[in-house]
Amino acid sequence: xxxxxxxxxxxxxxxxxxxxxxxxxxxxxxxxxxxxxxxxxxxxxxxxxxxxxxxxxxxxxxxxxxxxxxxxxxxxxxxxxxxxxxxxxxxxxxxxxxxxxxxxxxxxxxxxxxxxxxxxxxxxxxxxxxxxxxxxxxxxxxxxxxxxxxxxxxxxxxxxxxxxxxxxxxxxxxxxxxxxxxxxxxxxxxxxxxxxxxxxxxxxxxxxxxxxxxxxxxxxxxxxxxxxxxxxxxxxxxxxxxxxxxxxxxxxxxxxxxxxxxxxxxxxxxxxxxxxxxxxx
Amino acid sequence: xxxxxxxxxxxxxxxxxxxxxxxxxxxxxxxxxxxxxxxxxxxxxxxxxxxxxxxxxxxxxxxxxxxxxxxxxxxxxxxxxxxxxxxxxxxxxxxxxxxxxxxxxxxxxxxxxxxxxxxxxxxxxxxxxxxxxxxxxxxxxxxxxxxxxxxxxxxxxxxxxxxxxxxxxxxxxxxxxxxxxxxxxxxxxxxxxxxxxxxxxxxxxxxxxxxxxxxxxxxxxxxxxxxxxxxxxxxxxxxxxxxxxxxxxxxxxxxxxxxxxxxxxxxxxxxxxxxxxxxxxxxxxxxxxxxxxxxx
Numbered sequence: 001x002x003x004x005x006x007x008x009x010x011x012x013x014x015x016x017x018x019x020x021x022x023x024x025x026x027x028x029x030x031x032x033x034x035x036x037x038x039x040x041x042x043x044x045x046x047x048x049x050x051x052x053x054x055x056x057x058x059x060x061x062x063x064x065x066x067x068x069x070x071x072x073x074x075x076x077x078x079x080x081x082x083x084x085x086x087x088x089x090x091x092x093x094x095x096x097x098x099x100x101x102x103x104x105x106x107x108x109x110x111x112x113x114x115x116x117x118x119x120x121x122x123x124x125x126x127x128x129x130x131x132x133x134x135x136x137x138x139x140x141x142x143x144x145x146x147x148x149x150x151x152x153x154x155x156x157x158x159x160x161x162x163x164x165x166x167x168x169x170x171x172x173x174x175x176x177x178x179x180x181x182x183x184x185x186x187x188x189x190x191x192x193x194x195x196x197x198x199x200x201x202x203x204x205x206x207x208x209x210x211x212x213x214x215x216x217x218x219x220x221x222x223x224x225x226x227x228x229x230x231x232x233x234x235x236x237x238x239x240x241x242x243x244x245x246x247x248x249x250x251x252x253x254x255x256x257x258x259x260x261x262x263x264x265x266x267x268x269x270x271x272x273x274x275x276x277x278x279x280x281x
Numbered sequence: 282x283x284x285x286x287x288x289x290x291x292x293x294x295x296x297x298x299x300x301x302x303x304x305x306x307x308x309x310x311x312x313x314x315x316x317x318x319x320x321x322x323x324x325x326x327x328x329x330x331x332x333x334x335x336x337x338x339x340x341x342x343x344x345x346x347x348x349x350x351x352x353x354x355x356x357x358x359x360x361x362x363x364x365x366x367x368x369x370x371x372x373x374x375x376x377x378x379x380x381x382x383x384x385x386x387x388x389x390x391x392x393x394x395x396x397x398x399x400x401x402x403x404x405x406x407x408x409x410x411x412x413x414x415x416x417x418x419x420x421x422x423x424x425x426x427x428x429x430x431x432x433x434x435x436x437x438x439x440x441x442x443x444x445x446x447x448x449x450x451x452x453x454x455x456x457x458x459x460x461x462x463x464x465x466x467x468x469x470x471x472x473x474x475x476x477x478x479x480x481x482x483x484x485x486x487x488x489x490x491x492x493x494x495x496x497x498x499x500x501x502x503x504x505x506x507x508x509x510x511x512x513x514x515x516x517x518x519x520x521x522x523x524x525x526x527x528x529x530x531x532x533x534x535x536x537x538x539x540x541x542x543x544x545x546x547x548x549x550x551x552x553x554x555x556x557x558x559x560x561x562x563x564x565x566x567x568x569x570x571x572x573x574x575x576x577x
Contacts, residue, residue: 018377049417095301102294122512124533125553129312152308213399231401
């Protein structure tokens with residue numbers, strides 16, 4: 001026993017109070033978002049706002065889904081994020097493997113420093129040259145501009161996450177595979193990846209979240225409705241529906257929900273992955 | 282001398298890092314060099330008559346902008362306050378989550394949620410809640426008697442920046458929570474018990490055993506977040522666009538304005554280069570200190 005029974009009880013009560021407080025703080029904006037999206041306009045514009053909805057309605061959702069480009073934005077975001085996730089995953093599996101196993105080579109070590117450094121380079125500083133480069137390559141208003149930019153900014157952290165996982169896998173497993181005549185790439189795919197499935201999940205989630213949530217490049221690189229992604233799309237809604245907070249919140253609910261649901265199912269992996277790769281590595 | 286086998290392995294290693302490195306060169310290193318290069322050129326899309334080498338003209342212009350010092354001050358306030366708040370909330374929530382209680386996973390899931398939300402949506406939702414006329418926060422504050430009439434938090438010069446800091450802390454502290462929680466879980470139970478038997482109270486155990494073990498993680502987290510916060514563009518742009526009257530304008534917002542509103546890429550690059558210089562210096566110092574420490 002570290003502390004007496006009575007003290008333990010006090011500590012536990014404080015813990016619960018603190019956690020409930022935090023939960024309220026974290027959840028409240030969501031609940032408010034959901035509640036607002038389900039309220040009719042006259043309940044939204046009231047001087048005495050409350051959590052209770054007198055006449056729930058889905059008119060804002062219908063409005064967003066049928067009367068705006070929301071679905072196009074959504075589809076674009078899904079496409080861009082999936083491609084970025086796949087690309088970053090493949091690139092960082094190999095890079096992470098090299099950083100984990102071959103760091104004795106000077107080139108690889110240098111690469112590690114470069115990756116570390118690139119995590120420190122802020123997007124906004126690169127905005128202009130990247131914008132000009134994309135313009136020269138005629139990539140403005142294409143998905144490819146976003147895919148290239150997002151992949152670049154996602155790869156370093158994914159690489160470190162993968163490195164962290166590979167570090168935790170004993171090297172003997174690979175050696176026996178090599179003796180059995182497996183190639184290096186074969187070893188990675190047949191031996192290492194199956195055992196590090198949780199880490200693949202967390203790394204992909206990280207990549208997906210990163211590109212799903214990104215705003216600035218989507219805002220600057222894309223200015224046609226057809227290719228716009230969700231976050232700039234929603235931001236520009238604000239002007240479109242100057243005072244229509246119901247529709248704003250409905251579109252927010254629709255774009256947060258898939259991510260939150262995915263996250264709730266996979267959060268264990270994400271937490272493990274972030275801590276193993278990003279912080280300890 | 283490397284053996285043949287080693288040489289072959291080295292080749293494999295280089296092939297493995299090649300794709301990632303290509304991305305780095307093309308979309309990090311090359312643009313980075315362009316930024317520095319452009320900062321010494323006249324490059325104004327609206328005034329294309331002036332071209333060529335500019336010496337330090339861009340830097341002079343940027344530094345003499347009447348809002349440069351405001352933006353610099355705002356950036357420092359924004360960064361320091363945000364990171365301090367994030368650390369305090371992150372540490373306290375991590376400690377609470379590390380207690381052996383029921384429903385830990387549920388609480389953890391809830392606490393991490395803000396971090397999953399896109400900044401745009403977080404910013405918009407809070408803007409709505411903070412609205413002066415129909416916002417729920419003003420309504421509650423009035424009910425509680427804290428204020429006596431609705432206050433336009435994002436629209437007043439003296440509160441705009443602090444309000445965004447508050448929202449930024451809300452969104453970013455969960456990252457601290459996860460990382461610090463991981464750190465707390467590595468603190469050995471035996472050591473804690475031994476200390477308790479030797480008569481160390483909760484406070485002593487916390488300050489002399491737990492905190493020192495969190496030191497590395499904390500320093501890394503704080504350092505990375507100082508940079509990430511200083512360069513954050515989205516939050517401020519979405520909530521106030523730097524207003525009212527530049528009261529929440531930070532350096533990244535100013536860079537954006539130079540580039541995308543004035544089309545003065547020279548000035549934007551000069552400001553970027555200065556920020557970059559400061560950050561690189563910080564990074565190198567951090568790296569040197571870190572590697573010296575690990576050698577000891």
